[in-house]
Amino acid sequence: MRDHQLPGRSPVYATHGMAATSMPAATLTALDVLRAGGNALDAAVAATAVLCVIEPQSTGIGGDCFCLYAPAGAGKVFALNGSGRAPAAATIDWYEQHGIAALENTSAHAVTVPGAINAWETLLKAHGRKGLDELLQPAIRFAADGWPVHPVVAWSWKRLEAKLRKNGTHAFLPNGVAPNAGDIFRNPALAETLRSVARHGAKAFYEGAVAADIVATLRARGGLHTEEDFAAGLANAEFVEPLSLNWRGYDVYQCPPNGQGMIALMILGMLGGLQSAPDGPLGAQRYHRHIEAARLAYRDRDAFLADPSHVDVPAKKLLSSDYLSGLRALIDDSKALGALPSAGETLLPRHRDTIYLCVVDQDGNACSFINSLFEGFGSAILAERSGVMLQNRGFGFRVERGHPNCIAPRKRPMHTIIPGMVMQDGQAVMPYGVMGGHFQPMGHSLFLTNMLEYGLDIQEAIDLPRLFPLRDKVQIEHGIPHHVGEALTRLGHTLETVDRPHGGGQAIWIDRARGCLVGGSEPRKDGLALGY
Numbered sequence: 001m002r003d004h005q006l007p008g009r010s011p012v013y014a015t016h017g018m019a020a021t022s023m024p025a026a027t028l029t030a031l032d033v034l035r036a037g038g039n040a041l042d043a044a045v046a047a048t049a050v051l052c053v054i055e056p057q058s059t060g061i062g063g064d065c066f067c068l069y070a071p072a073g074a075g076k077v078f079a080l081n082g083s084g085r086a087p088a089a090a091t092i093d094w095y096e097q098h099g100i101a102a103l104e105n106t107s108a109h110a111v112t113v114p115g116a117i118n119a120w121e122t123l124l125k126a127h128g129r130k131g132l133d134e135l136l137q138p139a140i141r142f143a144a145d146g147w148p149v150h151p152v153v154a155w156s157w158k159r160l161e162a163k164l165r166k167n168g169t170h171a172f173l174p175n176g177v178a179p180n181a182g183d184i185f186r187n188p189a190l191a192e193t194l195r196s197v198a199r200h201g202a203k204a205f206y207e208g209a210v211a212a213d214i215v216a217t218l219r220a221r222g223g224l225h226t227e228e229d230f231a232a233g234l235a236n237a238e239f240v241e242p243l244s245l246n247w248r249g250y251d252v253y254q255c256p257p258n259g260q261g262m263i264a265l266m267i268l269g270m271l272g273g274l275q276s277a278p279d280g281p282l283g284a285q286r287y288h289r290h291i292e293a294a295r296l297a298y299r300d301r302d303a304f305l306a307d308p309s310h311v312d313v314p315a316k317k318l319l320s321s322d323y324l325s326g327l328r329a330l331i332d333d334s335k336a337l338g339a340l341p342s343a344g345e346t347l348l349p350r351h352r353d354t355i356y357l358c359v360v361d362q363d364g365n366a367c368s369f370i371n372s373l374f375e376g377f378g379s380a381i382l383a384e385r386s387g388v389m390l391q392n393r394g395f396g397f398r399v400e401r402g403h404p405n406c407i408a409p410r411k412r413p414m415h416t417i418i419p420g421m422v423m424q425d426g427q428a429v430m431p432y433g434v435m436g437g438h439f440q441p442m443g444h445s446l447f448l449t450n451m452l453e454y455g456l457d458i459q460e461a462i463d464l465p466r467l468f469p470l471r472d473k474v475q476i477e478h479g480i481p482h483h484v485g486e487a488l489t490r491l492g493h494t495l496e497t498v499d500r501p502h503g504g505g506q507a508i509w510i511d512r513a514r515g516c517l518v519g520g521s522e523p524r525k526d527g528l529a530l531g532y
Contacts, residue, residue, distance in 0.1 A: 002460060011459045012519040014531020019043060020506035020519045021357035022058070022435075022527035023150060026050045029138045030359050031530055033130070040359040040367040041069055042130045045120045048371045049139035049194070051355045052116075053187060054147045055526075056172065056389060057156045057376045058435075059355040061193070061205070062214070063391040064115040065371040066255050068242065068421040069127055070428035072364035077253045077421050077428075078127070079242035081412075082119025084112040085234040086394060088409045089224040095399050095407065103395050103407070106167055108223030110392035111379050112413060113230055114205075114214075116371055119237035121202040126239070136198040143191035143387070146184040150526035154181040159500075160376045167380040172389070189387030206230045213385040221381065234410060242421075245319060247272050248452055250429070253421040257305050257313045261418040264441035266297040269324040270331065271449065281454035281464060284487030285333055287480075290449075291469045291493060292331045294442045298469075299340050301441075306404035307412040313404070336492030354417055354440075356433035360508045360517055368419035368431035375437075420444050422452075429510050435522075436503025439468050443503040451507075458509050458520035466502040469493075477501055 002008045012018070017040075019030030029050045030043035038046070044067070052060045065082040090109075095101075103110050121132060149157070157178040164172050171187070172178075179185050196204040204210060211230040218225045244253045245265040252268060254261025270293040277286035304313055317323055330337060354372035372391070379392035396413035398405045405414045416437045422430040434443030443466065450461035465479030473496040476485060485495055504522035506529065511518055519529030 008463065009459055009523065011457050012529040012531055014517050014519070015515065016362040016532050017360065018508050018517040018519045018529060018531035019047060019357065019359045020508055020521045020527070020529035021047050021051065022355050022504060022506070022522060022525040023051055023055055024526070024528055025054060025142070025147060026357065027528055027530050030357070031532055033135065034359070034361050035532065038130050039128065039363065040361040040365040041123055042128045042135060043359045043361070044357060044367040044369040045124060045128070046135040046138055047357055047359070048120070048355070048369060049136050050142055051357070052371070053139050053142040053190065055153055055355055057153065057160060058373065059371045060373050060378070060389045060391070061116055062114045062383070062388040063371055063373040063378065064393055064415070064417070065119045065369065066259055066417055066419055067119070067123055068253055068255065068368040068419045068431065069123070070366040070421055070423065070431070071127065075426040077242050077423065079240050079255045080119060080123055080237055081240050081255060081259070082115040082122070082237040083258060083393065083412050083415050084115035085410045085412050086112050086397070086407055087224040087226065087229045087234070090407050090409050092399070092401050092406055092408065094224070096401070100399055102399055103397060105375055105392050105395045106163065106380050108218040108221035108225070108379070108381065110395040111218055111223065111225070111381065111390045112394045113225070113234040114391060115235045115237060117197060117202045117205040118235045122237040132201060133198045136194050140191050140194045140198065143187045143194060146186035149179045149181055149183050149185050151181040152524070152526045154179060156376060163380045164377060169377070169380050169382045171382060171384060172377065187387045189385060191387070193386045193388060206235060210386045210388070214383040214388060214390065217381060217383040218390070243315060243319065245269055249424065250452060251423040252448065253423060254418055256308070257315060258307045258412045259415045259418050260301055260305060260441055262315050262319060263297045263301045264418060264420070264444040265319055266300070266324065267293045267441055267445040268448065269319065270296070270328045271445065273325060273328050276453055281450050281456060282481065282484065284484045284491070287467060287484065288333065288336070288488060288491050288493070289331055290442070290446060291467070291474055292337055295337065295340060295469050296327045296330065297441065304404060305414050310408060310411050311404040354435040354437065356419065356435045356504070356506055358431035358433065358506050358508050360431065360510055364428070364510065366421065366428035366431045366508070366510065368421050368433055370417045370419045370433055370435070372417045374416070416440055418444065427512070430507055432505065432507035434503045434505040439503045442468050443505065447505055447507070458507055458518055462505045462507065462520045462522055468502050475502070
């Protein structure tokens with residue numbers, strides 16, 4: 001239990017429905033949908049659309065999404081892959097012929113066909129009660145009328161000024177600079193695009209004026225995209241079979257590749273075979289084990305993870321008990337691993353912006369939902385007439401012939417965004433997620449072990465200081481105690497304190513025994529959990 005004389009927040013309790021998002025207005029939007037008869041999925045789509053307007057550095061309709069949905073009584077988890085694909089002309093031959101050895105994050109070549117709008121429509125048709133015509137209305141109002149920029153959003157926006165200026169995205173630099181906290185930001189062009197999608201469905205985004213504006217914007221910057229790419233289904237979402245791992249009596253679910261959810265399961269699988277660290281959740285031994293498990297899992301991610309429709313991804317092998325036991329044996333509590341044995345080189349850029357939210361309704365339907373532009377403001381390429389900021393998910397591709405994640409026509413890139421779901425005895429007990437690009441598998445494993453292994457409450461489990469191994473260093477947040485840092489250094493880790501926090505989490509625990517919902521929300525973001 002936290003010290004109530006120190007800053008912090010309590011878990012949120014409710015009975016009929018709950019939402020946890022990274023912005024207060026989005027959380028309230030989700031609750032409004034629930035109270036108007038919508039289910040958890042309806043509420044998640046409406047809240048995500050709002051976040052695409054009022055947290056624009058993190059997400060947008062020019063991005064992608066993934067979802068895990070556990071309908072009450074179904075006894076299963078449905079997984080949706082809403083990530084878009086590379087243009088049909090994106091061959092490795094073309095890039096080699098034009099001397100492009102790596103993609104730039106602000107280049108049109110880093111933009112894949114956005115999958116979010118198609119994914120929202122696909123989910124609602126399968127599991128929703130309401131349609132886009134109703135659910136997009138709050139987002140339309142926020143885009144047309146404007147909404148105050150919140151402090152964390154303003155802080156991130158300021159850090160991205162140079163990127164926006166480089167790509168001439170002046171509509172997102174009112175008066176030539178990033179808005180301050182409290183400034184009203186409007187996007188009337190985006191409001192009109194959302195109105196069109198509300199009236200006509202996803203085809204209004206992938207055909208006609210909006211698609212033409214996006215394609216013309218990208219072609220003017222050297223992109224290979226065509227209107228046919230948008231109309232031909234390169235953004236089509238797919239229901240896929242989720243991956244799961246039984247861990248400490250719970251079944252933890254993740255979306256399969258091309259997402260990196262299996263990396264979170266690998267980390268948990270390695271740690272699950274060890275006795276809990278005696279120094280507790282804020283101890284050096286516990287953090288050391290997480291660092292080592294993450295380094296091994298991310299090594300395999302960079303060697304194998306790709307679009308399974310193009311290459312064979314050995315997910316079953318990587319999650320097998322024999323393989324995870326072998327990796328676990330490499331973890332030494334007395335010292336850090338030196339050079340990792342075998343597998344690929346880890347080439348991780350710094351962690352990214354994303355939004356994650358979760359909703360549980362009064363019937364017990366649970367939704368875990370994530371929508372992202374990848375980096376802050378994605379590519380920073382704005383299709384100005386439609387108001388659509390475009391992601392840079394293609395930056396996850398390699399321009400390396402023979403690599404599993406090499407760019408190719410109609411291929412999905414390796415994806416970082418991963419919603420999570422915890423089940424027990426065939427029932428959902430917790431939709432959860434931790435944002436932060438490449439950090440996400442590490443964040444998932446830290447959060448779940450904080451709560452389900454070390455017994456912290458749902459809010460404490462989100463609050464606890466985080467760290468992340470990146471290349472040859474371990475990036476630590478300011479909250480890591482000095483003595484813990486010293487102990488990690490003695491074990492052989494090179495520490496680097498970072499100003500920007502690692503990720504941002506949301507979670508809702510379904511306490512059926514007591515008939516209540518318990519929510520936690522990320523203090524590193526502007527949002528909150530609320531219920532009714």
